[in-house]
Amino acid sequence: MTDYKKPLPAISTLNGPYWDGLKQRELKMPSCNDCGKLWYPPAPFCPECWSRNFTWRQLSGRGTVNSWVVFHQAYFSSYKDDVPYNVAEVELEEGPRLLTNLVGIANADIVIGMSVEIVYDDVTDEVTLAKFRPTEQ
Amino acid sequence: MSDWNLKDQTAVCGVGHSPFGKRLNRSTIDLGGEAIRNALEDAGLNKNNLDGLIASFGTPIGADADTLAYALGLKLRMYNQTWAHGRFTASCLQWAAMAVKAGLANYVACLASISFSGFRKPMMGGASDNEGAREGGGGHGEDPVYGMTSPGAGSALIAQKYFAKYGATSCQLGAVAVAFRKHAALNPAAMMRTPISVEDHQNSRFVCEPLRLLDYCQINDGAACVIVTTSERARDLKKPPVFISGMQGLPAGREEFIWTHPGFGVAQQSVFDYQPELQPVYRMAGVTHADIDALFTYDAFSILVWSALERWGFCRPGEAAAFTQDGRIEVGGALPINTNGGLMSEGHIMGWNHQVEIVRQLRGECGPRQVANAQVIQWANAYGDSLIYRR
Ligand SMILES: [Zn+2]
Numbered sequence: 001m002t003d004y005k006k007p008l009p010a011i012s013t014l015n016g017p018y019w020d021g022l023k024q025r026e027l028k029m030p031s032c033n034d035c036g037k038l039w040y041p042p043a044p045f046c047p048e049c050w051s052r053n054f055t056w057r058q059l060s061g062r063g064t065v066n067s068w069v070v071f072h073q074a075y076f077s078s079y080k081d082d083v084p085y086n087v088a089e090v091e092l093e094e095g096p097r098l099l100t101n102l103v104g105i106a107n108a109d110i111v112i113g114m115s116v117e118i119v120y121d122d123v124t125d126e127v128t129l130a131k132f133r134p135t136e137q
Numbered sequence: 138m139s140d141w142n143l144k145d146q147t148a149v150c151g152v153g154h155s156p157f158g159k160r161l162n163r164s165t166i167d168l169g170g171e172a173i174r175n176a177l178e179d180a181g182l183n184k185n186n187l188d189g190l191i192a193s194f195g196t197p198i199g200a201d202a203d204t205l206a207y208a209l210g211l212k213l214r215m216y217n218q219t220w221a222h223g224r225f226t227a228s229c230l231q232w233a234a235m236a237v238k239a240g241l242a243n244y245v246a247c248l249a250s251i252s253f254s255g256f257r258k259p260m261m262g263g264a265s266d267n268e269g270a271r272e273g274g275g276g277h278g279e280d281p282v283y284g285m286t287s288p289g290a291g292s293a294l295i296a297q298k299y300f301a302k303y304g305a306t307s308c309q310l311g312a313v314a315v316a317f318r319k320h321a322a323l324n325p326a327a328m329m330r331t332p333i334s335v336e337d338h339q340n341s342r343f344v345c346e347p348l349r350l351l352d353y354c355q356i357n358d359g360a361a362c363v364i365v366t367t368s369e370r371a372r373d374l375k376k377p378p379v380f381i382s383g384m385q386g387l388p389a390g391r392e393e394f395i396w397t398h399p400g401f402g403v404a405q406q407s408v409f410d411y412q413p414e415l416q417p418v419y420r421m422a423g424v425t426h427a428d429i430d431a432l433f434t435y436d437a438f439s440i441l442v443w444s445a446l447e448r449w450g451f452c453r454p455g456e457a458a459a460f461t462q463d464g465r466i467e468v469g470g471a472l473p474i475n476t477n478g479g480l481m482s483e484g485h486i487m488g489w490n491h492q493v494e495i496v497r498q499l500r501g502e503c504g505p506r507q508v509a510n511a512q513v514i515q516w517a518n519a520y521g522d523s524l525i526y527r528r
Binding site: 006007009012015039042047071073076084 | 262263264269270272273274278280281284290294295342343344345347403404405
């Protein structure tokens with residue numbers, strides 16, 4: 001775990017609760033207590049009504065594949081052994097879309113619209129990434 | 138609407154560029170200086186006339202405006218600079234037009250001067266590209282944490298969704314690359330002049346699937362410059378003025394994703410049936426699509442041409458794939474696009490080489506790739522910024 005060489009998130013005051021949530025196996029996003037809007041990426045006020053009165057709400061972790069790509073070029077040396085690897089954009093049940101990697105599926109089998117669910121990947125002692133796998137039928 | 142109407146009040150009076158090439162081994166100040174000098178000469182001006190400078194691309198890949206002024210011995214009354222990237226072209230020209238009209242400067246040189254090869258490590262995509270680590274994410278849709286890097290990947294997301302949504306194919310996208318290469322073959326300044334076929338496109342390797350190498354622009358060095366002044370002054374100079382008739386700056390917000398139009402549903406965009414309507418730039422210029430003799434668009438990746446055509450209403454959503462076939466976007470076709478060869482074949486000067494070509498087309502200087510009787514030409518991007526020029 002300590003020899004993880006891939007890029008790690010820049011954790012800030014803004015997105016700290018998001019990464020803390022993943023570490024605790026909870027997918028959390030800011031949700032407005034005034035108008036109900038839920039948003040991502042984290043922002044310090046509701047993009048709908050500008051309220052600062054929000055809470056970090058736990059989400060279901062379920063969604064569908066909105067689009068996806070396969071990297072054939074290793075832009076990072078740490079990804080050299082992974083190419084061709086996928087990156088997908090998952091649309092969560094609650095609305096926001098997340099970039100992620102799909103696991104437990106061959107790239108050739110990925111289809112837009114397929115149902116997926118979250119998998120927590122502890123890549124270092126501090127960082128847990130949100131990845132997604134096909135939903136068990 | 139403002140009562141300060143800028144329609145045709147300002148004009149481009151001179152254009153110039155440096156050589157474009159993969160490894161020119163020249164500094165960005167050197168390249169920028171050559172582009173400015175050539176544009177001044179084209180206008181019949183000298184460096185003492187130049188009192189305004191706008192750089193669209195500064196350090197680290199480009200030359201900063203103040204650094205250029207220092208190196209070239211310019212005495213500026215105003216200068217400005219955008220954040221790096223190609224989507225600020227229309228905004229730069231908008232600011233230049235406002236500046237000369239307001240009397241802040243008489244002649245404003247607008248340019249990008251860039252060197253991608255001057256760095257040991259790639260500056261776009263990968264470990265030495267910090268954009269994806271910005272608070273709130275990268276401007277192209279990057280997230281390095283999941284290996285999502287490089288501007289091409291954001292547009293590959295669009296291409297994948299476009300193919301699935303409309304049944305379009307990579308072969309159809311190949312027609313865009315083929316058309317621009319055909320144009321480049323007629324352009325002595327272009328870097329890539331060997332014609333290609335759709336088969337060549339299909340045989341080129343995937344970079345970020347579904348986009349292939351021949352869906353990507355060049356990564357190169359070079360500089361291009363246009364000089365803006367009032368129409369009144371421009372009429373007294375060496376070359377005929379090319380008027381800036383309409384302008385529309387860069388939009389931003391959650392409904393915008395740099396590589397597509399609103400409603401498409403990537404990043405945090407809502408999903409809705411986008412209905413292209415008459416954009417303010419057409420109203421300002423007093424023209425419609427039917428008046429546009431040629432279209433220029435930011436073509437860092439082939440799919441962006443489809444996005445632009447649909448955003449601006451040249452065709453309906455889902456129709457761009459068919460629209461770009463059968464030579465329709467080539468010189469001699471119904472809507473020639475990027476007659477210089479574009480970023481994909483002439484070279485990547487952030488779209489500034491496109492502005493140079495537009496001006497030359499409207500002056501009738503383009504020889505074998507000249508669009509017959511070109512009167513009105515539009516620069517219009519997938520992201521929603523635009524300029525309409527007329528002779
Ligand atoms: Zn709210």
